[in-house]
Amino acid sequence: MNSAPATSAATDGLIADLERASSTIELLQATAALARTADPAAAAALVQVLGFNNPGAAVAAVDGLIAIGPAAVDQLLQLDPRNYGARAWAVRALAGIGDVRGLDLLVEALLTDVGPSVRRAAAKGLGCLRLQALPADERPAIEQRCLEALVEAVSDGEWVVRYAVAVGLEGLAKGSAWPIEHSSRGCTCAALGRLSDAAHEDTPVVRLRAALALQRLPSF
Amino acid sequence: MAGEPINEDEALARLRDSDDPSMQYYGAWWLGRNRSQHPEAVPLLIEALQQRRPRDPGAGVEENAVARNAARALGKLAPAALAAVPELLAALADADDGLREAAARALGDLRAPEAVAPICMRLAGGPAVAGARQSASPRLMEPCEALLEALGDIGAATPEVLGVIEPFMAHDWPLIRSAAARALLQLSGEPRWAQPLLELLNDSQLQVRRAALMDLGAAGWRPAAAAISATLAENSLKLIALRGLIENGRGEPADEALLQTMDDLL
Numbered sequence: 001m002n003s004a005p006a007t008s009a010a011t012d013g014l015i016a017d018l019e020r021a022s023s024t025i026e027l028l029q030a031t032a033a034l035a036r037t038a039d040p041a042a043a044a045a046l047v048q049v050l051g052f053n054n055p056g057a058a059v060a061a062v063d064g065l066i067a068i069g070p071a072a073v074d075q076l077l078q079l080d081p082r083n084y085g086a087r088a089w090a091v092r093a094l095a096g097i098g099d100v101r102g103l104d105l106l107v108e109a110l111l112t113d114v115g116p117s118v119r120r121a122a123a124k125g126l127g128c129l130r131l132q133a134l135p136a137d138e139r140p141a142i143e144q145r146c147l148e149a150l151v152e153a154v155s156d157g158e159w160v161v162r163y164a165v166a167v168g169l170e171g172l173a174k175g176s177a178w179p180i181e182h183s184s185r186g187c188t189c190a191a192l193g194r195l196s197d198a199a200h201e202d203t204p205v206v207r208l209r210a211a212l213a214l215q216r217l218p219s220f
Numbered sequence: 221m222a223g224e225p226i227n228e229d230e231a232l233a234r235l236r237d238s239d240d241p242s243m244q245y246y247g248a249w250w251l252g253r254n255r256s257q258h259p260e261a262v263p264l265l266i267e268a269l270q271q272r273r274p275r276d277p278g279a280g281v282e283e284n285a286v287a288r289n290a291a292r293a294l295g296k297l298a299p300a301a302l303a304a305v306p307e308l309l310a311a312l313a314d315a316d317d318g319l320r321e322a323a324a325r326a327l328g329d330l331r332a333p334e335a336v337a338p339i340c341m342r343l344a345g346g347p348a349v350a351g352a353r354q355s356a357s358p359r360l361m362e363p364c365e366a367l368l369e370a371l372g373d374i375g376a377a378t379p380e381v382l383g384v385i386e387p388f389m390a391h392d393w394p395l396i397r398s399a400a401a402r403a404l405l406q407l408s409g410e411p412r413w414a415q416p417l418l419e420l421l422n423d424s425q426l427q428v429r430r431a432a433l434m435d436l437g438a439a440g441w442r443p444a445a446a447a448i449s450a451t452l453a454e455n456s457l458k459l460i461a462l463r464g465l466i467e468n469g470r471g472e473p474a475d476e477a478l479l480q481t482m483d484d485l486l
């Protein structure tokens with residue numbers, strides 16, 4: 001584990017408040033206050049909150065971790081996989097941060113997690129990883145993994161996950177290295193075509209979203 | 221996919237096996253969940269719906285549980301399940317209020333106009349009779365929420381139907397007011413019935429906020445989009461409500477703006 005960065009006195013005080021919190025409402029307020037600092041030194045404490053089985057506080061902690069950004073990723077990836085509740089919230093945080101180190105966990109969550117809200121967040125996250133800073137030769141393989149996972153999830157049993165897959169595919173194509181590979185474009189169009197086709201997709205809002213993504217595709 | 225280890229043939233076989241109610245219960249659920257088009261599904265579900273006995277709180281209520289699940293499944297199997305409307309109308313008069321509730325929801329799902337008069341009859345006493353608490357239980361005399369919602373879904377907007385629903389806007393329970401406002405909004409399209417639902421989005425109880433979200437979605441009331449998005453509740457429920465605005469509603473905000481609101485909640 002990396003040595004902890006020097007914490008500011010203010011952040012230390014807020015972490016101490018969080019540790020003292022003895023009721024649901026105190027926990028929520030202390031988490032929200034710590035989250036607002038967006039201080040990397042708060043990451044470990046916020047990740048701990050994800051495991052407290054308190055949805056309100058977990059939502060606030062996820063917001064804080066996304067605000068901290070890449071500096072929170074190590075802490076998130078160190079979570080024990082057996083702590084299912086915390087991992088589900090971590091997927092949402094990693095999807096929001098968009099750091100490529102979260103790729104494996106997002107792919108695994110999209111394809112295997114039992115919670116539709118976790119798969120939904122993972123699908124959106126795979127469409128908005130921040131790949132611009134990576135060396136140009138590393139990007140295509142990562143984009144290919146995102147695309148393959150999203151295409152596989154087109155047959156997810158929950159409409160909201162398929163909706164998020166349409167959003168993810170659009171985001172991936174938009175953010176993709178230019179020019180987008182011919183074969184990737186074909187895969188994206190085929191997957192969105194299936195989601196927009198009433199013969200395969202029975203949920204109207206999913207068809208509508210996929211059709212919108214297709215319509216936006218030619219201008220990339 | 222997680223949680224679906226059986227196939228259609230297995231579900232039909234389980235429903236046929238009347239010696240094992242727990243197997244039948246699951247079989248009925250499976251056929252509805254998967255929108256089975258098998259020609260035997262509806263006849264078997266009708267049989268399961270008829271297979272019940274008077275409610276006995278001291279003993280097992282397994283057989284009524286099967287009948288309730290059969291009713292719920294039939295609601296998901298339009299148009300084939302329109303053949304089950306007479307049996308569902310009979311279930312609407314059953315002594316078991318849980319079965320009446322399931323039958324009302326199914327008749328609403330099937331948009332069965334034949335159900336309007338019997339549902340109005342059950343609600344005719346208003347909040348003080350149909351909506352009164354049962355003496356030994358936290359339930360109401362009639363399953364008002366399901367009955368009101370069914371009237372809204374069936375869509376017969378006559379003055380008589382509106383007149384039966386409107387008194388429930390004064391019920392003590394916010395969940396019943398929410399169901400009544402939803403039905404009035406669906407049937408009349410008048411903005412004054414959206415206002416109580418928007419207020420319930422700020423209720424102190426999560427359960428009430430959730431119900432108001434679902435009701436605004438069912439009514440397709442598009443001006444509620446921003447308020448739905450800002451409600452203190454799970455994003456999963458807000459997404460279902462926004463889906464309802466898109467699929468059931470018209471006007472402003474337009475589709476693309478509503479889709480963007482949904483994207484932001486993923």
